[in-house]
Amino acid sequence: MSGKIPRKPVGVLLALAGVIGTGTLASAPQATAASAASAVSVTVNGTAGLGSIPGGAIGLNTAVYDSNMNDTPIPGLLKAAGINALRYPGGSYSDIYNWQTNVAQGGYDAPNTSFANFMGTAQAASASPVITVNYGTGTPALAASWVQNATVTNKYGVSYWEVGNEVYGNGTYGANWETDAHCQTSSGTPVTVGSEPSQTYGCGPGTYATNVLSYMSAMKAVSSNAHVCAVLTTPGGWPDNVTNPQTSPLPWNQTVLTALGAKTDCVIVHYYPGGSSAAAMLTATSQISGIVSTVKSEISQYAKVDPASVPILVSEANSNVDMDTQPNALFAADMYMTWLENGVSNVDWWDEHNGPGTNPPSIVNGAQDYGDYGIFSSGGNNSGVTEPAVETPFAPYYGIEMLSKLGGPGDTMVNSTSSNALVRVHAVRRAGGNLDLLIDNEDPGTSYTVNLAYNGFTPTGSPTVFTFANNGNSITSTTQSSASSVTVAPYTLTVVQVPGSGGGGVTAPGAPGQPxxxxxxxxxxxxxxxxxxxxxxxxxxxxxxxxxxxxxxxxxxxxxxxxxxxxxxxxxxxxxxxxxxxxxxxxxxxxxxxxxxxxxxxxxxVPPPSNASCAVHYAISSSWSGGFGAAITVTNRAATAVNGWTLTFSWPDSGEAVQSGWNGTWSQTGSTVTVANAAWNGTIAASGGTASVGFNGTDTGQDPAPTVFALNGTVCANN
The missing domain is CATH 2.60.40.10 (Immunoglobulins)
Structure with missing residues (x-):
C-alpha cells in the first residue's frame, strides 16, 4: 500500500552511501560485450574452513509502521527463502517505540504489529528475534521489562538485544535522524532531533556508553544470557572517524569501546554501500573483510577483550542502487556470505516491506525498479508506477533464497577462489560431506564456463544445479553429469550441489571443535x-x-x-x-x-616481546572523514640512555599514510613509516625516559593501529 514511512531521510541514506562507496567507482569492473562463454577457473579448498553458518544468520528487518508485516503468507515465504532471523521494531522507530503500549511517539503504528503479533510471525517462520530496545526516549527499566516478557514470561528465546538504532545520527555529528532525549543545550534544556551540533551537549558517544552500561545492568539482571549489543559506526562509513569537540573529542567507536571495556557483550554495525552504478555497488563487498578486521582490532585495542568472544551483528544491510532488480539479488547473496565468512553472527536485510520510493522509477536491464528497499511489494504507487500485488517477491528475495540451496546452520563454509573478479564464489561443505558452490556472475553481458577444481574434496556423483536467472521470478533446477565445469549466464546466481565423501555407508569423523x-x-x-x-x-x-x-x-x-x-x-x-x-x-x-x-x-x-628494552604507546587523538591524528610515546626501559633514535612501523591498511608530523623527521616508503628524532629530543633517558611524537594522517575509511614498532632496529613492546 502507499504511504509507507521511510526508515530515515533519503538525504541521509545517500550521504551514507556516498561515503561508504568512496573509492569503489574507479576500480569497478566494466561490463564486457555479450559473447560466447569465456573460461573462468574456480578452486575450492575443502580443508580451509571459514567457520560454521550460525543459527539465525540470515535475517530480515520488520517495522511497526508496516501494515503487511504479519500477513498470512509471510511465514511461508520467509521459510521458503531460508530467512531464520527477524529484527524488530524497525530502524529509527526503535528509538521512539514503547513495546508495552505499542505506541511510537510521533510516529505511526500499523494495526496488528505489536510485539506479540510480531512473535507470532517469527515463531511461525522459525525465525530468531533480534530486538532493538528504545534508547532514544526509553529507559533501562522499560528495556528490562521487555526482556522479562520475552525471556522469562514467554520464553521466546531472544538472544540479541540492541541498545538503540543508529544513535550516532542524533545530532552529535551534524546529521539528525535519530531521536535521542539525552541531548541538551549548553543551558541544560533538553533537545532531540534537529539540534545543531555546536549547540548540542550530553548526547555523544561517552553518554551513550554510560547509558549502555545502565541498560546492560538492568537487562542482564533479568536474563544473564541476554547479549546486550552496543551500536558502533561502520569502519569506512560516515561518521566513522569524525569528531566533535563538544560531545565527541575522540571517535565514536574508540569512546564507546573504551568505556564498555570488559563488559563489551556484542556490537552492531549497519551496511549501505552504493555509489552511482551497479558495478560500484557489486564490488563494495570487497570492503567487508576490512570492516570486520577493523572492528575486531578496535575491540581488542580499546575494550581490551578477545574479539572472538564478542559477536558482531549487521542488523541493517541493503544497497542503494537498483534495489528491486537483478543487481541487488546478486549483491544480496554475495553480501550475506561475505559477512558470514568473515565471522559475523547475523545479517538483517532492510526490510520486509518498505514501499516504493518517491523518485522517478527506472528500468534496469529490462526490469522495473521501484526504489523499494523491501523484499516484498507493498502494492503502492509513490512515483507514478504501481508496484505488483502485495507480497510479490522482488529480486533480492530470490537472491536470499539461493543461500538456502548453498547451506544451512551448522554447515561449514570453506575457502574458494575465482580467476575473474566478476565471478564471485562461495563454498559450503554439508554435514554429510557434500560440497555446494555459489557462483555469482556479476557481468551483465558475458556467459562463463566455470572450470571447477577441488582440494581436499573428491566429487562422487552428478551435481544438481540451481539457477536464478536475470529478471527471473523463480529458481530453477536441473542435474548435470559433470562436476568439473558449469556454464553461467550473465547476471545470474548459480548453486552447484556436488555429491562427495560421506556415501557408501561410511560416516566420516565429525569436525574438531574451535581451536x-x-x-x-x-x-x-x-x-x-x-x-x-x-x-x-x-x-x-x-x-x-x-x-x-x-x-x-x-x-x-x-x-x-x-x-x-x-x-x-x-x-x-x-x-x-x-x-x-x-x-x-x-x-x-x-x-x-x-x-x-x-x-x-x-x-x-603474534605480539611483540613483553620484555623488550623499549615500549610504545599508540593512540588516535583526533579524526575526521578521510584523515586522523595520532600520538606515539616511546619509553626507554633499558638501563642506559638512548642517544639518537629512529622509530619505524608499517601500516596494516594500504589506505593509511602520514601527511605531516611533529617532534621528529617523518618519511614514508610504501607502507613503512620512519620518524627520526629532532635536534632537541635525541636523548631518551634510561629506565623509563620517554619521547613523544605525533602526526596527522590520511585514510580511506579505516585506520587500524600498527602492530609492530622498532626503535633503532629493536622491536618494542606494546604499551
Missing part, C-alpha cells in the same frame, strides 16, 4: 621468535575411530599448508613472525583415511 590459542608470545632473540600452542576439542568418531589430526595454516590467497599431524588435541607452533597474523584450522582423519570437515578457524597476531 584456541595459549602461550602466545615472542622474545627478543629475533623477528621469528613467536610461539603458540593450539588446542582443540576432539572430533566425534564416525564409522571408524579417529587416528590423528591434521593442522592447516591458511594463506591469504585461499590455499592452505599442512603444518603438523598429531594424535593429540594440541600442537605447539614456533618460528612465528612478530606482528604477523596467522589462521589455522584442524581436520580429523580416521583409521581408514577418511577426513572430517575442517574445524572453525582461529586467527591471531
Amino acid at each position: 584456541t590459542v595459549s602461550g602466545l608470545s615472542s622474545s627478543t632473540s629475533g623477528n621469528s621468535s613467536g610461539v603458540a600452542t593450539l588446542t582443540w576439542p576432539p572430533a566425534t568418531a564416525g564409522t571408524y575411530p579417529v587416528a590423528n589430526y591434521q593442522v592447516y595454516r591458511q594463506s591469504s590467497g585461499g590455499g592452505s599448508t599442512l603444518v603438523g599431524t598429531t594424535s593429540a588435541t594440541t600442537l605447539n607452533l614456533s618460528g612465528l613472525t612478530i606482528g604477523a597474523a596467522y589462521t589455522y584450522d584442524v581436520v580429523a582423519v580416521d583409521s581408514h583415511g577418511n577426513p572430517s570437515l575442517p574445524s572453525p578457524p582461529v586467527t591471531f597476531t
Whole structure:
C-alpha cells in the first residue's frame, strides 16, 4: 500500500552511501560485450574452513509502521527463502517505540504489529528475534521489562538485544535522524532531533556508553544470557572517524569501546554501500573483510577483550542502487556470505516491506525498479508506477533464497577462489560431506564456463544445479553429469550441489571443535621468535575411530599448508613472525583415511616481546572523514640512555599514510613509516625516559593501529 514511512531521510541514506562507496567507482569492473562463454577457473579448498553458518544468520528487518508485516503468507515465504532471523521494531522507530503500549511517539503504528503479533510471525517462520530496545526516549527499566516478557514470561528465546538504532545520527555529528532525549543545550534544556551540533551537549558517544552500561545492568539482571549489543559506526562509513569537540573529542567507536571495556557483550554495525552504478555497488563487498578486521582490532585495542568472544551483528544491510532488480539479488547473496565468512553472527536485510520510493522509477536491464528497499511489494504507487500485488517477491528475495540451496546452520563454509573478479564464489561443505558452490556472475553481458577444481574434496556423483536467472521470478533446477565445469549466464546466481565423501555407508569423523590459542608470545632473540600452542576439542568418531589430526595454516590467497599431524588435541607452533597474523584450522582423519570437515578457524597476531628494552604507546587523538591524528610515546626501559633514535612501523591498511608530523623527521616508503628524532629530543633517558611524537594522517575509511614498532632496529613492546 502507499504511504509507507521511510526508515530515515533519503538525504541521509545517500550521504551514507556516498561515503561508504568512496573509492569503489574507479576500480569497478566494466561490463564486457555479450559473447560466447569465456573460461573462468574456480578452486575450492575443502580443508580451509571459514567457520560454521550460525543459527539465525540470515535475517530480515520488520517495522511497526508496516501494515503487511504479519500477513498470512509471510511465514511461508520467509521459510521458503531460508530467512531464520527477524529484527524488530524497525530502524529509527526503535528509538521512539514503547513495546508495552505499542505506541511510537510521533510516529505511526500499523494495526496488528505489536510485539506479540510480531512473535507470532517469527515463531511461525522459525525465525530468531533480534530486538532493538528504545534508547532514544526509553529507559533501562522499560528495556528490562521487555526482556522479562520475552525471556522469562514467554520464553521466546531472544538472544540479541540492541541498545538503540543508529544513535550516532542524533545530532552529535551534524546529521539528525535519530531521536535521542539525552541531548541538551549548553543551558541544560533538553533537545532531540534537529539540534545543531555546536549547540548540542550530553548526547555523544561517552553518554551513550554510560547509558549502555545502565541498560546492560538492568537487562542482564533479568536474563544473564541476554547479549546486550552496543551500536558502533561502520569502519569506512560516515561518521566513522569524525569528531566533535563538544560531545565527541575522540571517535565514536574508540569512546564507546573504551568505556564498555570488559563488559563489551556484542556490537552492531549497519551496511549501505552504493555509489552511482551497479558495478560500484557489486564490488563494495570487497570492503567487508576490512570492516570486520577493523572492528575486531578496535575491540581488542580499546575494550581490551578477545574479539572472538564478542559477536558482531549487521542488523541493517541493503544497497542503494537498483534495489528491486537483478543487481541487488546478486549483491544480496554475495553480501550475506561475505559477512558470514568473515565471522559475523547475523545479517538483517532492510526490510520486509518498505514501499516504493518517491523518485522517478527506472528500468534496469529490462526490469522495473521501484526504489523499494523491501523484499516484498507493498502494492503502492509513490512515483507514478504501481508496484505488483502485495507480497510479490522482488529480486533480492530470490537472491536470499539461493543461500538456502548453498547451506544451512551448522554447515561449514570453506575457502574458494575465482580467476575473474566478476565471478564471485562461495563454498559450503554439508554435514554429510557434500560440497555446494555459489557462483555469482556479476557481468551483465558475458556467459562463463566455470572450470571447477577441488582440494581436499573428491566429487562422487552428478551435481544438481540451481539457477536464478536475470529478471527471473523463480529458481530453477536441473542435474548435470559433470562436476568439473558449469556454464553461467550473465547476471545470474548459480548453486552447484556436488555429491562427495560421506556415501557408501561410511560416516566420516565429525569436525574438531574451535581451536584456541595459549602461550602466545615472542622474545627478543629475533623477528621469528613467536610461539603458540593450539588446542582443540576432539572430533566425534564416525564409522571408524579417529587416528590423528591434521593442522592447516591458511594463506591469504585461499590455499592452505599442512603444518603438523598429531594424535593429540594440541600442537605447539614456533618460528612465528612478530606482528604477523596467522589462521589455522584442524581436520580429523580416521583409521581408514577418511577426513572430517575442517574445524572453525582461529586467527591471531603474534605480539611483540613483553620484555623488550623499549615500549610504545599508540593512540588516535583526533579524526575526521578521510584523515586522523595520532600520538606515539616511546619509553626507554633499558638501563642506559638512548642517544639518537629512529622509530619505524608499517601500516596494516594500504589506505593509511602520514601527511605531516611533529617532534621528529617523518618519511614514508610504501607502507613503512620512519620518524627520526629532532635536534632537541635525541636523548631518551634510561629506565623509563620517554619521547613523544605525533602526526596527522590520511585514510580511506579505516585506520587500524600498527602492530609492530622498532626503535633503532629493536622491536618494542606494546604499551
